[in-house]
Amino acid sequence: xxxxxxxxxxxxxxxxxPLYAHDVAHTDPFASNVAGTIMLDGREVDIMQPNDNPxxxxxxxxxxxxxxxxxxxADSQGRDVAARLxxxxxxxxxxxxxxxxxxxxxxxxxxxxAGFLGGVVDTLLSRLMDIMWAVxxxxxxxxxxxxxxxxxxxxxxxxxxADSLLIPVFIIALVYVPYAARPIRGRVLALxxxxxxxxxxxxxxxxxRIMLRDILPNLATTxxxxxxxxxxxxxxxxxxxxxxxxxxxxxxxxxxxxxQDGEGLIYTRPMVAIAPGLAIVIVVLALNILGDGLRDAxxxxxxxxxxx
Amino acid sequence: MMAxxxxxxxxxxxxxxxxxxxxxxxxxxxxxxxxTARIAGRNAAPQVMEKVRHEYGFDRPLPxxxxxxxxxxxxxxxxxxxxxxGQAVVPEIMQAAPVTASLVCGAAVLWVTVSIxxxxxxxxxKDTWVDRGLMMLGLVGxxxxxxWLGQVANLLxxxxxxxxxxxxxxxxxxxxxLAQDPLGxxxxxxxxxxxxxxxxxxxxxxxxxxDLVALAGEDFMRTARAKGLSPMRVLLRHGLRTSMVxxxxxxxxxxxxxxxxxxxxxxxxxxxxxVGRLTYRALTMLDLPVIMATVMYxxxxxxxxxxxxxxxxxxxxxxxxDAR
Numbered sequence: 300x301x302x303x304x305x306x307x308x309x310x311x312x313x314x315x316x317p318l319y320a321h322d323v324a325h326t327d328p329f330a331s332n333v334a335g336t337i338m339l340d341g342r343e344v345d346i347m348q349p350n351d352n353p354x355x356x357x358x359x360x361x362x363x364x365x366x367x368x369x370x371x372x373a374d375s376q377g378r379d380v381a382a383r384l385x386x387x388x389x390x391x392x393x394x395x396x397x398x399x400x401x402x403x404x405x406x407x408x409x410x411x412x413a414g415f416l417g418g419v420v421d422t423l424l425s426r427l428m429d430i431m432w433a434v435x436x437x438x439x440x441x442x443x444x445x446x447x448x449x450x451x452x453x454x455x456x457x458x459x460x461a462d463s464l465l466i467p468v469f470i471i472a473l474v475y476v477p478y479a480a481r482p483i484r485g486r487v488l489a490l491x492x493x494x495x496x497x498x499x500x501x502x503x504x505x506x507x508r509i510m511l512r513d514i515l516p517n518l519a520t521t522x523x524x525x526x527x528x529x530x531x532x533x534x535x536x537x538x539x540x541x542x543x544x545x546x547x548x549x550x551x552x553x554x555x556x557x558x559q560d561g562e563g564l565i566y567t568r569p570m571v572a573i574a575p576g577l578a579i580v581i582v583v584l585a586l587n588i589l590g591d592g593l594r595d596a597x598x599x600x601x602x603x604x605x606x607x
Numbered sequence: 608m609m610a611x612x613x614x615x616x617x618x619x620x621x622x623x624x625x626x627x628x629x630x631x632x633x634x635x636x637x638x639x640x641x642x643t644a645r646i647a648g649r650n651a652a653p654q655v656m657e658k659v660r661h662e663y664g665f666d667r668p669l670p671x672x673x674x675x676x677x678x679x680x681x682x683x684x685x686x687x688x689x690x691x692x693g694q695a696v697v698p699e700i701m702q703a704a705p706v707t708a709s710l711v712c713g714a715a716v717l718w719v720t721v722s723i724x725x726x727x728x729x730x731x732x733k734d735t736w737v738d739r740g741l742m743m744l745g746l747v748g749x750x751x752x753x754x755w756l757g758q759v760a761n762l763l764x765x766x767x768x769x770x771x772x773x774x775x776x777x778x779x780x781x782x783x784x785l786a787q788d789p790l791g792x793x794x795x796x797x798x799x800x801x802x803x804x805x806x807x808x809x810x811x812x813x814x815x816x817x818d819l820v821a822l823a824g825e826d827f828m829r830t831a832r833a834k835g836l837s838p839m840r841v842l843l844r845h846g847l848r849t850s851m852v853x854x855x856x857x858x859x860x861x862x863x864x865x866x867x868x869x870x871x872x873x874x875x876x877x878x879x880x881x882v883g884r885l886t887y888r889a890l891t892m893l894d895l896p897v898i899m900a901t902v903m904y905x906x907x908x909x910x911x912x913x914x915x916x917x918x919x920x921x922x923x924x925x926x927x928x929d930a931r
Binding site: 426427429430431432433434435436437438441442443445446531535538539542543558561562565566569572573576579580583584587588591 | 621623626629630633634746747749750751752754755756758759761762765766864865867868869872875883886887890891893898905909910
């Protein structure tokens, strides 16, 4: 329950990102503000300040002010990290949720087809999954991203632009399909033997109708259980891709890209990288706890039914 | 037995073939992806494009290109990089392999010992605060992005607390060969080992605890308890041993993925010149021969690990072992 609350809070906060940026912090988190100044305790302070080193060479962005403007300090382009964090959270959460949904959709289709139709379809799909699984997940995702991020991709009438958020959604969904398809296929194999499926077959109900009306509703628990876990994996994958500049593209932000912005400042202004990382940890932890709780709750009911 | 072995080998070869076709397809046959443009540079003149296309053989049919690349990789072993012309790929991987092996083996030792300890302790103290605390700790470990943890570790050990007694022994980022300076090798790798192991400690301790708790209801565990064995002995000699079956199969796959380049993010953050970083650099330069070679290298690891896991199964699971 706490986990669900944390998730809702994070989602709400990131939805309110524009409100925060315009009305609380009064900054534009997407425009470079290297020459800007802010008022701190009645004094005007430069956002880019001389370095702390004895020679005062170079400039570092202002650190956390713990006030409305530049709460967590600025990044190397003088942008408000706190505001970017909220905007980035919006993209990170959207991509993770979108990827999880798409992944479950694809895995559901593959799992039902393989488990229910069996035979050649099963062999082909299972081998395909084996092949995808033989490449380390991140390596696979990075390979796909490099190809797709470097130019727009045409898929028939659809054009995916290189900076589209759909690209990471699509890639992450695809690489985790084997992860989700395996348990779904196992469940379908069990369901295929169920009496109501045999009955439907005996009645001459078309195969696609059995899949849609009899199998799919019974997969609901499996899908609900997998949902948060896949979303947690997707969020981690998105942050990794964005960290390598292969996910969300500038000027858009995500928690991964902010960590990357902070990489160069890690020893002088660590807050730029630490804050988005903490956000990721909190959300992924909440998702994992949620997934765990769902599994316990749904499994208990399952075993109870078996015993009765 | 022979037939099963042959079928197994056939499957292995099939999966490797599939991986090579998949990767080749991603880089050569994705709509809009044209390696020529990458090599010739943006806005290259059409004549230059044509020359490059011919020189690298991109004007040939895709199956022919694929066959040539595979031949160079596996048979003549003279596949050369596109980015650094003339640089042979196979020796480059052989040079990076020990770095990755050092990183992954050390992390594996760490994560296996710590997670067996954590998982067993949690199962022995089931439903107490020890159990809940350890499992929550594991969940936190699973939830931390490894590259971020690496950065935070660098921040603490290289900068903030580097001048205190705590981390003054940590050398700068980079790798020290084992043969050259064993102590330096150890010191350079301790922090990367810990960072890489954290997530796996989380996964493995949770899986092990779950397994041990589920096993407690099995008949053979009840018999062992009924014989009057101490709870500790039942848990260690009977429970833990049986749980090792799941543990080993998980371990084989994870280890192989990491050894094959899956530790890429850790290698990048800590500046370790291993296979993962080699792959990553090849990917950013779209250096196709190196990408093909490294991905095949990692696929071979994964597929071999699968086979090894199957054999280890035979030795660990008494039901399978005694059935022979």
